[in-house]
Amino acid sequence: xxxxxxxxxxxxxxxxxxxxxxxxxxxxxxxxxxxxxxxxxxxxxxxxxxxxxxxxxxxxxxxxxxxxxxxxxxxxxxxxxxxxxxxxxxxxxxxxxxxxxxxxxxxxxxxxxxxxxxxxxxxxxxxxxxxxxxxxxxxxxxxxxxxxxxxxxxxxxxxxxxxxxxxxxxxxxxxxxxxxxxxxxxx
Amino acid sequence: xxxxxxxxxxxxxxxxxxxxxxxxxxxxxxxxxxxxxxxxxxxxxxxxxxxxxxxxxxxxxxxxxxxxxxxxxxxxxxxxxxxxxxxxxxxxxxxxxxxxxxxxxxxxxxxxxxxxxxxxxxxxxxxxxxxxxxxxxxxxxxxxxxxxxxxxxxxxxxxxxxxxxxxxxxxxxxxxxxxxxxxxxxx
DNA sequence: TTAATTATTTATCTTATGTTAAAGGATTAG
DNA sequence: CTAATCCTTTAACATAAGATAAATAATTAA
Numbered sequence: 102x103x104x105x106x107x108x109x110x111x112x113x114x115x116x117x118x119x120x121x122x123x124x125x126x127x128x129x130x131x132x133x134x135x136x137x138x139x140x141x142x143x144x145x146x147x148x149x150x151x152x153x154x155x156x157x158x159x160x161x162x163x164x165x166x167x168x169x170x171x172x173x174x175x176x177x178x179x180x181x182x183x184x185x186x187x188x189x190x191x192x193x194x195x196x197x198x199x200x201x202x203x204x205x206x207x208x209x210x211x212x213x214x215x216x217x218x219x220x221x222x223x224x225x226x227x228x229x230x231x232x233x234x235x236x237x238x239x240x241x242x243x244x245x246x247x248x249x250x251x252x253x254x255x256x257x258x259x260x261x262x263x264x265x266x267x268x269x270x271x272x273x274x275x276x277x278x279x280x281x282x283x284x285x286x287x288x
Numbered sequence: 289x290x291x292x293x294x295x296x297x298x299x300x301x302x303x304x305x306x307x308x309x310x311x312x313x314x315x316x317x318x319x320x321x322x323x324x325x326x327x328x329x330x331x332x333x334x335x336x337x338x339x340x341x342x343x344x345x346x347x348x349x350x351x352x353x354x355x356x357x358x359x360x361x362x363x364x365x366x367x368x369x370x371x372x373x374x375x376x377x378x379x380x381x382x383x384x385x386x387x388x389x390x391x392x393x394x395x396x397x398x399x400x401x402x403x404x405x406x407x408x409x410x411x412x413x414x415x416x417x418x419x420x421x422x423x424x425x426x427x428x429x430x431x432x433x434x435x436x437x438x439x440x441x442x443x444x445x446x447x448x449x450x451x452x453x454x455x456x457x458x459x460x461x462x463x464x465x466x467x468x469x470x471x472x473x474x475x
Numbered sequence: 476t477t478a479a480t481t482a483t484t485t486a487t488c489t490t491a492t493g494t495t496a497a498a499g500g501a502t503t504a505g
Numbered sequence: 506c507t508a509a510t511c512c513t514t515t516a517a518c519a520t521a522a523g524a525t526a527a528a529t530a531a532t533t534a535a
Contacts, residue, residue: 162431169427182423185416218405225412229372232419236369239422240356242429243462244349247522268482275430280522282484434492455512467492469514 102127105150105203108175112230113223122217126209131201138178138194138202145183145190146207151176154200155264157273160192168273171261177227179207197265247276248284289314292337292390295362299417300410309404313396318388325365325381325389332370332377333394338363341387342451344460347379355460358448364414366394384452434463435471 105127106120115123129152132138138149138156149156151174158169158180169192172178183190184207196202214221241253251274254261261270271281292314293307302310316339319325325336325343336343338361345356345367356379359365370377371394383389401408428440438461441448448457458468 160427165431167430169423169430181416182420185420214409218408221405221409221412222401225408225415228412228416228419229368232415232422233369233372235419235422235426236356239425239429240347242426243354243356244352244459266482272431277523278483279485279524283522286484453512464493465513466494466515470492473514 102129102203104152104175108150108177109223112226113219115219115223116217119213119217119219122213123205123210123220126206126213128204129201130204131199132196134196134199136196138196139180139190141191141193142189143183143193144187145180147179148184148205148207148210149178149194150203150205151178152201152203154202155197156194156200156202157197157265157269158192158194159269159272166269166272168269171258171265171269171273173260173264177231178202181228181231197269242275247274247280250274250276251281251284289316289390291339291362295337295364296410299413300406302406302410303404306400306404306406309400310392310397310407313393313400315391316388317391319383319386321383321386323383325383326367326377328378328380329376330370330380331374332367334366335371335392335394335397336365336381337390337392338365339388339390341389342384343381343387343389344384344452344456345379345381346456346459353456353459355456358445358452358456358460360447360451364418365389368415368418384456429462434461434467437461437463438468438471 102124106115109115130138130149132154139145139147141160151172153174156172156178158172158178159166160169161167178194180190180192180194182188182192210220210224214224241250245253254270254274261273267281267285268278271278274281276284289311293302296302317325317336319341326332326334328347338359340361343359343365345359345365346353347356348354365381367377367379367381369375369379397407397411401411428437432440441457441461448460454468454472455465458465461468463471
């Protein structure tokens with residue numbers, strides 16, 4: 102869990118006791134490419150951290166598979182619209198490569214907030230940063246053509262295009278696979 | 289500031305001391321229709337709560353005014369991409385009616401987090417809820433036609449359409465004013 | 476390794492939305 | 506109250522992206 106605690110340090114430094122408390126409610130999970138880490142309809146009670154692999158959050162709209170977001174090594178994943186509301190999620194988390202993740206029990210984590218304000222602060226900051234990213238993404242979606250969005254992704258997150266099947270990238274960009282092919286073929 | 293503390297109760301109940309501490313770093317601001325509460329290029333150091341009025345966050349893309357979001361009575365506004373990063377914001381907050389807001393000094397608020405964990409928790413929950421709304425909005429923007437987005441707004445937030453000039457609604461929906469007129473004219 | 480499946484591209488046609496311009500309404504300022 | 510400004514709609518045309526289908530290309534499983 103070294104990577105995880107390295108990651109935490111970016112946001113808030115934890116005491117040994119706090120680190121131990123987090124270790125006690127966490128476990129390592131390995132999962133094969135293509136499998137769902139969490140299924141649709143399930144209420145999110147786990148926060149994941151990716152040690153190795155790639156994952157996406159996806160859902161179905163009118164029977165069509167739509168990717169909401171991608172996650173790579175050294176990042177937290179959670180379906181926050183379920184985690185923070187306690188409602189079942191209409192979304193699933195799937196890994197796109199054989200992966201290893203740290204699974205943190207969210208209910209136990211939230212209990213730790215009472216005893217360790219430093220842990221509450223840590224996760225406050227983590228989710229504030231995630232919130233900022235989401236707000237920035239909205240800006241990217243307003244009034245940008247599909248081609249602009251593709252080019253932005255190419256320059257800001259080329260790893261997405263290297264490691265993720267294009268059909269998932271297309272729905273992430275809000276376009277069809279056919280349109281994405283057309284754009285890649287240079288117009 | 290009654291409305292504000294009523295609003296807070298939805299998220300976390302505060303002690304009298306904590307409430308007093310917040311009152312001490314807050315002030316009431318009245319501002320005329322059309323004025324900017326915070327200008328573009330300014331680093332966000334204030335969290336606002338709307339007692340009365342309507343506001344929007346907007347920015348310019350290629351010289352075109354784009355509305356990122358609307359805010360009504362009984363809600364918090366902040367340009368979180370600046371507030372949580374300390375960087376200047378490319379966005380402004382403007383009121384669309386004569387308005388009255390509570391201005392909370394953010395730096396002083398963040399200092400209160402150390403003495404009042406209950407205040408840190410309160411704002412953690414407030415921004416978690418705002419984060420969830422933003423994630424839901426992304427879902428609304430992926431693979432929905434302009435007409436679907438207009439109809440969704442009409443049923444979920446009719447007050448936007450009642451109180452806000454349509455030219456601002458158009459950019460919020462990610463379309464031109466002309467397209468919005470066409471959609472409203474029933475196709 | 477080969478067959479089967481899955482992913483990507485290409486082609487054609489259709490449609491929604493953008494662009495520009497102009498006219499009609501509504502609101503604001505003097 | 507009137508003129509000036511700003512907002513909204515309408516029209517005509519251009520273009521980006523959707524839909525469907527079929528052809529390649531790449532992966533996976535037997």
